[in-house]
Amino acid sequence: MRCQLCGEVAVISMPQHRLKLCEEHFPAWVERRVARTIESFRMFSPDDRLLVAVSGGKDSLALWEILLRLGYQADGVYIHLGIDHEGYSDRSQSYAEAYAETHPEATLHVVNVRERYGRSVPELALEGGRKTCSRCGMIKRYLMNRMAREGDYAAIVTGHNLDDEAAQLLQNNLYWLRGYLQRQAPVLPQTHPGLARKAKPLCLVAERESAAYTLVRGIEYIQQECPHSVGATSIFHKHILNDLERRSPGTKLQFYQGFIRAREDGFLAGTDETPPLEECAQCGQPTSANALCAFCRMLETEEP
Amino acid sequence: MDNNHEATLKYHEQEWQIKSGMTIRHAIEKVGLDPQSVLAIRGKKLINHQTLIEPEDEILLVNVVSGG
Ligand code: SF4
Ligand SMILES: [Zn+2]
Ligand SMILES: [Zn+2]
Numbered sequence: 001m002r003c004q005l006c007g008e009v010a011v012i013s014m015p016q017h018r019l020k021l022c023e024e025h026f027p028a029w030v031e032r033r034v035a036r037t038i039e040s041f042r043m044f045s046p047d048d049r050l051l052v053a054v055s056g057g058k059d060s061l062a063l064w065e066i067l068l069r070l071g072y073q074a075d076g077v078y079i080h081l082g083i084d085h086e087g088y089s090d091r092s093q094s095y096a097e098a099y100a101e102t103h104p105e106a107t108l109h110v111v112n113v114r115e116r117y118g119r120s121v122p123e124l125a126l127e128g129g130r131k132t133c134s135r136c137g138m139i140k141r142y143l144m145n146r147m148a149r150e151g152d153y154a155a156i157v158t159g160h161n162l163d164d165e166a167a168q169l170l171q172n173n174l175y176w177l178r179g180y181l182q183r184q185a186p187v188l189p190q191t192h193p194g195l196a197r198k199a200k201p202l203c204l205v206a207e208r209e210s211a212a213y214t215l216v217r218g219i220e221y222i223q224q225e226c227p228h229s230v231g232a233t234s235i236f237h238k239h240i241l242n243d244l245e246r247r248s249p250g251t252k253l254q255f256y257q258g259f260i261r262a263r264e265d266g267f268l269a270g271t272d273e274t275p276p277l278e279e280c281a282q283c284g285q286p287t288s289a290n291a292l293c294a295f296c297r298m299l300e301t302e303e304p
Numbered sequence: 305m306d307n308n309h310e311a312t313l314k315y316h317e318q319e320w321q322i323k324s325g326m327t328i329r330h331a332i333e334k335v336g337l338d339p340q341s342v343l344a345i346r347g348k349k350l351i352n353h354q355t356l357i358e359p360e361d362e363i364l365l366v367n368v369v370s371g372g
Contacts, residue, residue, distance in 0.1 A: 001352045001354040001355075009352075010352050011349075011350040011351065011352055012350070012352060013352055013353065013354070020352070023349070023350065057370065058368075058370075059370075163369070207368050207369060207370070208340065208341075208343060208368045210368075211343055211366065211368040212343055212350055212368075215343065215345065215350045215366070216350055223366065223367070225370055225371065226371075229370070229371035230371075232371035234371045235369060235370075235371035238369050238371075239338070239341070239369065242338065242340040242341060242369075245340065246340055
């Protein structure tokens with residue numbers, strides 16, 4: 001199997017793009033694709049300071065690498081969740097740090113939930129009687145936004161890839177989660193001065209392309225999965241979409257891009273159910289709740 | 305038994321001895337994995353699924369489907 005651009009041995013075949021590329025042309029292709037995605041969705045400009053949500057996994061490190069190579073000003077934030085099973089949080093932090101050490105042009109901020117708030121994310125979830133992942137999601141969103149606000153970043157960028165987005169879209173469609181459909185977008189503009197813009201520059205890069213990119217670029221990432229993700233519905237949905245993809249290459253891309261186009265054409269207009277935002281009395285972050293935001297309420301009611 | 309034509313395929317904690325001469329893709333399917341969900345690495349280099357497995361190859365499979 002040969003690269004279609006130079007005839008060298010191809011490292012990857014992408015039937016959905018009818019493309020086979022070598023270890024030199026493949027990463028360059030991914031970088032160009034991301035650059036075009038950023039521009040076409042007007043995600044941010046080279047003047048913007050970006051905050052990359054870094055988990056130590058393949059997607060966030062690939063994203064960070066691509067942004068830096070494209071010349072963006074991109075710092076990272078790693079949130080240590082206190083997941084101790086097989087040293088998951090410590091290990092993923094060390095991958096994020098190892099990457100940052102070799103990129104002195106960028107800064108990695110580390111927020112350790114247990115050190116700052118006295119208990120880990122799984123402990124906070126247990127105390128509040130909530131599912132770990134739902135608590136975790138809320139905590140990560142809160143802390144990232146806070147970091148963006150304090151550090152005066154123009155946007156938070158996350159490593160959500162095409163498979164993540166397609167699986168999310170499938171889930172949102174299966175249950176017709178209108179609010180979620182409304183808010184599922186490659187870029188979410190700032191809706192309040194205290195809420196950072198959010199962008200997903202990898203939204204048109206398939207998960208296997210993102211993994212292949214980190215491998216070809218020699219970026220070390222944590223391959224271990226978060227223990228709480230075992231049996232996640234999103235994984236099941238990804239496998240279903242991969243089945244469809246095998247039968248008909250390009251399905252995932254079509255599914256997601258069709259949705260984005262419909263969204264841009266106003267197909268989802270009028271379904272926005274987001275309530276008006278107030279400032280949290282405790283921390284000042286915008287919230288739709290009365291008085292305290294979900295994060296401050298959690299800390300208030302769940303004292304150690 | 306002559307093992308010289310065998311190669312090793314590794315995935316997480318699992319390990320299989322496979323015959324050389326078949327494609328990576330075939331080997332992945334043979335051990336019951338989905339080729340869409342894994343990438344293959346030989347000697348730290350990414351190799352495509354059409355690559356023919358050589359005797360004594362040690363091939364590492366990397367999962368690409370993550371959740372959460
Ligand atoms: S799988 Fe759940 S607990 Fe683990 S990082 Fe993701 S959201 Fe958090
Ligand atoms: Zn090439
Ligand atoms: Zn608050």
